[in-house]
Structures are given as structure tokens and as C-alpha cells.
Amino acid sequence: MEHAQNKVERLSEEVKRLRERLNEFEALRAELEQVKEALRDSEIRFQAITAFTEFAIISISSQNKITFWNSGAENMFGYPEQDVLGRPISMVVPHLDLHKQSEPNANEKDGGPESPKPQGCALEMKGLRKDGDKFPLDLSLSSSISKGEVFFSAIIRDISFRKRALRNLEIKTAEAREKTEDMESFIQTVAHDLKSPVIAIAGLTRRLRTSADVLPPDPTRERLLGQIESGAQSIERFLKELLDGLSLSQSDQDWKPIRLDTMIDEVVRQHEHEIAEQGIAVEIDIEHELPAIVGSRHRLTQVLDNLLVNAIVHMGPGPNPTIRIACRCEKESVLTSVSDNGTGIAPHYQGKIFERFFRSPDSSCARGGTGLGLFIARKIVESHKGRIWVESAEGQGATFFFVLPKAAIGEGDDYEI
Numbered sequence: 058m059e060h061a062q063n064k065v066e067r068l069s070e071e072v073k074r075l076r077e078r079l080n081e082f083e084a085l086r087a088e089l090e091q092v093k094e095a096l097r098d099s100e101i102r103f104q105a106i107t108a109f110t111e112f113a114i115i116s117i118s119s120q121n122k123i124t125f126w127n128s129g130a131e132n133m134f135g136y137p138e139q140d141v142l143g144r145p146i147s148m149v150v151p152h153l154d155l156h157k158q159s160e161p162n163a164n165e166k167d168g169g170p171e172s173p174k175p176q177g178c179a180l181e182m183k184g185l186r187k188d189g190d191k192f193p194l195d196l197s198l199s200s201s202i203s204k205g206e207v208f209f210s211a212i213i214r215d216i217s218f219r220k221r222a223l224r225n226l227e228i229k230t231a232e233a234r235e236k237t238e239d240m241e242s243f244i245q246t247v248a249h250d251l252k253s254p255v256i257a258i259a260g261l262t263r264r265l266r267t268s269a270d271v272l273p274p275d276p277t278r279e280r281l282l283g284q285i286e287s288g289a290q291s292i293e294r295f296l297k298e299l300l301d302g303l304s305l306s307q308s309d310q311d312w313k314p315i316r317l318d319t320m321i322d323e324v325v326r327q328h329e330h331e332i333a334e335q336g337i338a339v340e341i342d343i344e345h346e347l348p349a350i351v352g353s354r355h356r357l358t359q360v361l362d363n364l365l366v367n368a369i370v371h372m373g374p375g376p377n378p379t380i381r382i383a384c385r386c387e388k389e390s391v392l393t394s395v396s397d398n399g400t401g402i403a404p405h406y407q408g409k410i411f412e413r414f415f416r417s418p419d420s421s422c423a424r425g426g427t428g429l430g431l432f433i434a435r436k437i438v439e440s441h442k443g444r445i446w447v448e449s450a451e452g453q454g455a456t457f458f459f460v461l462p463k464a465a466i467g468e469g470d471d472y473e474i
Contacts, residue, residue, distance in 0.1 A: 113213035117146050119206055121155050133215055135187030146211075150196065151185055155209055184213070192217045248296045255296065259289035301359060301433050314349040314464050315357060317384050317393060324361045325382070331369055335378060342383040349464040350391050352441045357461075360437050360445075361395070363430035364457050368397035371455070375399065390443075390460045398454040407447055411435040434459070 113133045116125030126138045184194040195214045381396040414428035438445040449455035
């Protein structure tokens with residue numbers, strides 16, 4: 058009796074355990090159904106995404122066989138899905154070999170122009186359509202592992218249009234460059250041809266004024282001769298600056314160590330007559346033992362000349378007209394400034410004055426400018442790895458600064474005087 062009772066108890070325990078296992082199984086089955094449902098939803102979403110994208114999305118096995126092919130791939134390559142599944146990827150991307158890519162240093166061993174880069178990078182390769190047409194494409198790869206096997210996913214974009222657009226842009230750019238060079242050559246020829254007669258007109262006008270000294274005074278005659286001479290000088294300066302501006306693209310081969318103090322003295326002497334006529338005081342403040350800079354003496358003289366002329370013509374009618382030129386060393390560079398106490402520059406024009414042909418519409422200077430002087434100065438300074446800028450308050454003058462790198466050690470031992 059006791060034995061039978063023990064047997065019943067054991068059976069009850071066994072049933073209890075079986076019921077627990079059954080409950081666990083039901084929970085696992087419910088969880089599996091949820092996973093399947095989520096997988097179906099994920100697959101539906103994936104198919105929806107891949108079905109309507111213009112990109113080709115292709116899955117490839119580790120044996121280089123195509124396992125997935127979306128409508129974008131069908132439109133791009135011309136093959137329906139049933140014609141490519143299980144076929145090698147090389148039928149549409151001939152130079153893509155995933156087996157080689159998985160080998161160490163495969164790219165180095167292959168070395169060809171179409172060798173793929175490591176996965177994750179965008180590859181630019183050639184694709185092959187069903188009709189035999191070859192076209193450029195961008196291909197991005199990613200990999201995944203399923204049941205111990207590596208699968209690759211490729212997203213491919215047809216870049217034929219982009220390549221054609223770039224090629225057309227290169228052609229248009231080359232044509233524009235050629236036309237620009239032809240136009241600049243034409244302008245240089247015309248400017249050179251005009252320069253000689255303009256200089257001759259200025260010279261003849263000066264001779265006429267000298268010859269007229271023996272004649273009775275005639276204010277009208279003097280005014281007309283003065284206008285002719287002033288106009289000829291303005292045209293001559295414009296032609297000079299125009300030719301300088303056109304030649305900025307030509308590289309200078311005469312870069313040498315330069316002493317700025319001698320350049321400044323030389324430029325000031327060239328304008329002594331204009332400075333004296335306007336009663337301008339010139340102050341020069343150059344740091345003792347100023348280090349050399351390296352560059353084109355001709356070009357940097359143009360910078361100083363343009364800044365000095367700019368200060369003279371914008372001096373205005375104010376009292377005690379003064380121009381101050383200063384140079385000092387700053388760590389690895391030399392800072393030069395040209396200041397005046399003239400009309401100054403309105404704040405909304407200070408960012409534009411270094412642009413080609415810019416002239417302030419409210420400028421009060423008597424002598425018209427060309428709008429090229431400061432543009433040329435900026436281009437020259439920048440070609441010497443320097444920087445130029447202006448600080449000004451309207452009605453209180455302006456200061457132009459430019460900074461140039463010092464000559465390297467030993468480079469400034471022999472100055473160009």
C-alpha cells in the first residue's frame with residue numbers, strides 16, 4: 058500500500074514537471090511567433106524600401122553569387138530577377154571579386170585600376186548592362202554572417218550623368234579659360250598700343266605750356282592745356298595699372314632678399330612733386346635693423362606705390378595733411394603700414410575696396426581712380442604669402458597694413474638694394 062502511494066506521488070511530481078515544461082514551451086512558441094511576425098514586418102519594410110529606390114541593391118554570397126536583386130538593379134542593368142539569381146556578380150560588375158577582397162593584401166597583389174578597396178568604402182567601377190553598354194558606377198559594400206557564411210550587400214548608383222556633367226564642365230572651363238586668355242591678350246595689345254600716344258600727348262602738352270610762357274597770359278589756354286595734361290596722366294596711369302593687373306598671373310622669378318627702407322625712400326622720392334604741391338608732410342618710422350623679406354622688388358614696390366598714391370589722392374582739404382609710413386618686426390613677419398589723415402573710408406565700403414574695379418561712389422578725391430590699385434596690391438601681397446587690410450573711420454583718415462614673412466635664416470644676408 059505504501060509502495061503504491063509513493064508511486065502516485067512520483068507520478069504527480071512528473072506531471073507537474075511536464076506541465077511546467079509545457080508552459081515554457083507555450084511561452085517559447087508565443088515568443089517565436091512574435092519573432093516571425095517581426096521578421097515578416099521587417100521583410101515587408103525592406104521590400105518596400107528596396108522596391109522603389111532608384112539605387113541597385115544586390116545581395117551576394119561568399120561564392121560571388123547573386124542572392125537578392127531589387128527593381129532598381131533591374132532598371133539599371135536590364136536583367137529581370139529570375140535571370141540573375143544564382144549567377145556570378147561579375148556578369149554585371151565584371152571587376153568585383155569578393156573572394157579576392159576577403160584575402161589579405163588582395164589589393165596590393167592585384168594592383169589593377171579596377172581593384173576594389175576594403176568594404177565600407179565607395180568604389181568607383183564599371184558596370185555592364187544587358188545590352189553590353191559599359192557605364193561608371195559607385196558601389197558601397199557591407200557584410201554580414203549567417204549560419205557561418207559571409208554575405209555581402211551592395212548599394213550601386215549609376216554615375217553616368219555626373220561623369221558627363223563633369224566632363225562638360227571641364228570642357229566649358231577650358232573654353233572659358235581660352236577665351237579669357239584671348240581677351241587678356243587683346244587688352245594687353247590695345248593697352249600697349251595706346252600707351253605710347255598717350256605719353257606723347259602728355260609730353261607735347263608740357264612743351265606747349267613751356268612755349269606759351271613767352272606769350273601773353275591766357276587763363277583759358279592754361280586751363281585747357283592743364284585739362285589735357287591731367288587727362289593724359291590719368292589715362293597713362295589707368296593703362297599702367299591695367300597692364301599690371303593682367304600680368305599678376307605671371308609668376309615672378311626674381312625673388313630676392315629685400316630692404317624695405319630703401320624701397321620706401323625710393324617710392325616717396327618718385328612722388329615728391331605731388332606731395333609738395335599738396336603741402337603733405339611725410340613721416341617715415343622704420344625699426345632699427347629691420348629684417349629682410351624675400352620677394353619681387355618690382356611687385357612690392359608696386360604695393361607701396363599704390364598705397365602711397367591712394368593716400369595722396371584721398372587726402373582731402375583738411376588741415377595739416379600728413380602721411381605716415383612705418384615698418385616694424387613682429388615675430389616671424391614684418392608689418393608695414395601707410396596712414397593718412399584724409400577723408401577716410403565708410404564702414405560699408407571697407408570690405409570692398411580690395412575688389413577689382415571698385416571705386417567708392419561717395420569718394421571726394423579730385424583725381425579719379427581706376428579701381429585697380431588696391432586690387433593689385435592685395436594680389437601681390439597674397440602671392441608673397443602675406444595679408445593686407447585697412448582700418449579707417451570716415452572723416453578721420455585710413456591706415457593700410459600689410460604683413461609679409463621674414464626671410465629665413467641666412468636668406469637675408471645679401472640684400473637687394
